[in-house]
Amino acid sequence: MIKKIAILTSGGDSPGMNSAVRAIVNTAFKKGLEPYLVYEGYLGLTNGNFKKAEKSDVKLIGSLGGTVIYSARFPEFKKVEVRKKAIEKLKEEGIDALVTIGGDGSYIGASKLTEMGIKTIGLPGTIDNDIASTDYTIGFHTALDTIVRSIDQIRETTESHNRATIVEVMGRFCGDLAIHAAIATGAQVLSTSERKLTEEEIIKESQKARKEGNRSIIIIVSEYLYDVNALAKKIEAETNIETRATILGYPQRGGRPTAEDRILAGRMGAFAVEKLIEGETGVAVNIVNNKLTTKDIMEVVSMNRPNKDELFKQYDLIK
Ligand SMILES: Nc1ncnc2c1ncn2[C@@H]1O[C@H](COP(=O)(O)OP(=O)(O)O)[C@@H](O)[C@H]1O
Ligand SMILES: O=P(O)(O)OC[C@H]1O[C@](O)(COP(=O)(O)O)[C@@H](O)[C@@H]1O
Numbered sequence: 342m343i344k345k346i347a348i349l350t351s352g353g354d355s356p357g358m359n360s361a362v363r364a365i366v367n368t369a370f371k372k373g374l375e376p377y378l379v380y381e382g383y384l385g386l387t388n389g390n391f392k393k394a395e396k397s398d399v400k401l402i403g404s405l406g407g408t409v410i411y412s413a414r415f416p417e418f419k420k421v422e423v424r425k426k427a428i429e430k431l432k433e434e435g436i437d438a439l440v441t442i443g444g445d446g447s448y449i450g451a452s453k454l455t456e457m458g459i460k461t462i463g464l465p466g467t468i469d470n471d472i473a474s475t476d477y478t479i480g481f482h483t484a485l486d487t488i489v490r491s492i493d494q495i496r497e498t499t500e501s502h503n504r505a506t507i508v509e510v511m512g513r514f515c516g517d518l519a520i521h522a523a524i525a526t527g528a529q530v531l532s533t534s535e536r537k538l539t540e541e542e543i544i545k546e547s548q549k550a551r552k553e554g555n556r557s558i559i560i561i562v563s564e565y566l567y568d569v570n571a572l573a574k575k576i577e578a579e580t581n582i583e584t585r586a587t588i589l590g591y592p593q594r595g596g597r598p599t600a601e602d603r604i605l606a607g608r609m610g611a612f613a614v615e616k617l618i619e620g621e622t623g624v625a626v627n628i629v630n631n632k633l634t635t636k637d638i639m640e641v642v643s644m645n646r647p648n649k650d651e652l653f654k655q656y657d658l659i660k
Contacts, residue, residue: 343437343460343617345375347391350408351382351415351443351450354594355466355480357602358408361442363399364610370396372618377436382443383450384415387423389430403603406483406596412443418450428457438617440610442466442479445642448625452638455623462613463625463638464606468594471515473644474636475627479606483599484511485521491589492526492559499585500557505547505576507560507569507586511593518593519563520649524656530560531656532567535649540572548580558582608633 348365350358362378369376378398379391402409417423431439438460441451444467451461465472468484488510499506508528512518516533523531529550532538538546543560550558562569569586576584598606609626612633616624624635 343374345377345434345436346438346440346614346617347377347379347386347431347436348394348410348440349379349382349386349442350410350412350466351441351447352412353444353467353469354408354412355468355478356406356483356594356596356598357479357606358442358466359405360403360598360603360606361464361466361479361610362408362410363403364607365440365614366394366396366399368611368614369394372614374614374618377434378410381411382413382415382447383418383427384413385411386427386430386439387415387418389433391430391434403607404597406598424453424457428454428459431459438462438622440464440613440617444469444478445472448472448638448642452623452642455638460617460622461638462617462621462635463641464609464613465625465627466606468518469512469515470517471513471646472625472641473646474625474629474641476629477605479602479609480598481517482601483596484593485518485525486599487593487596488518488522488589489525491592492522492528492561495587496526496557496559499559502583503556505558505560505582505584507562507573507576507584509562509564509567509569509586509588511589512563514563514565515646516563516649519561520652520656523561524652524659526559526561527660528559528561529555529660530558532561533563534566536653537566540567540575543572544576544579547576547582547584551580551582
């Protein structure tokens with residue numbers, strides 16, 4: 342029987358994390374549990390940087406971007422002696438269970454704590470949508486909306502100047518943000534790690550788009566694939582199409598969560614507390630066909646992401 346549960350956010354922040362924290366705290370109180378807020382992810386857990394939550398801590402936070410309990414990248418947590426210190430801090434406070442909101446790295450951290458005797462449950466909080474077990478992660482739709490709004494604006498200036506613009510979007514090695522943004526904006530060229538184009542192919546597709554009568558050519562590429570400024574110069578030199586590059590960067594991670602992300606985060610938060618009470622541990626929460634599920638967290642981390650062929654096919658038809 343659990344009594345005290347700690348909540349932390351870890352890895353890249355994502356819009357909707359606050360909605361999840363609010364849901365977990367409110368559900369915990371309704372179920373007679375004592376929720377604790379951990380500040381700065383596993384770093385704060387290791388340093389004992391946590392406090393008993395009050396209802397007022399989560400008032401009005403559901404509509405805010407970022408994470409009000411802060412996040413951290415804390416690679417030291419991979420060391421067993423560092424995790425032992427975190428476990429001591431939890432035990433000193435009599436905390437029985439931990440809810441981790443984060444991406445796959447945070448999930449590995451949670452699973453290692455489970456192996457060391459702590460009850461854990463994970464919520465998928467990342468803009469990248471790179472967790473294979475869930476249709477959507479918390480923050481993906483907000484980031485996608487931000488990207489689409491930015492590309493709409495880039496389209497206007499690109500069209501005005503008869504140019505091509507390369508737009509680099511986040512997603513680490515998962516192309517979901519790029520593919521969905523390309524479908525939504527009608528970008529003529531798309532390259533992601535799942536279907537990476539050579540620079541020559543990008544040049545060829547840009548020329549084709551120009552021949553088809555487009556004044557503005559939008560080229561969406563995932564991060565970590567090219568030096569986009571050098572690529573813009575190369576396209577310009579080889580095609581005579583004036584070309585610019587824009588790295589969308591961190592604005593993609595911020596901003597108020599969309600209704601969709603708030604609802605997803607809220608539902609997942611309440612569900613996670615119920616599952617902990619029912620005795621589940623070492624699992625991650627997912628949404629699959631609009632139904633909430635749990636799955637062993639290590640299985641989740643080692644799953645292959647679903648094949649994207651159908652999405653690419655649809656993009657090719659629509660563009
Ligand atoms: N192999 C691991 N063992 C223990 N903790 C880990 C491991 N990998 C990541 N973590 C913890 O999870 C944190 C977040 O992971 P990271 O990969 O940066 O982001 P995300 O959770 O968004 O994928 C890391 O900073 C670290 O504290
Ligand atoms: O904030 P950092 O450490 O520069 O990391 C940037 C990375 O974080 C993300 O924004 C989100 O990634 P995670 O949610 O997996 O942490 C990636 O899209 C990007 O590659």
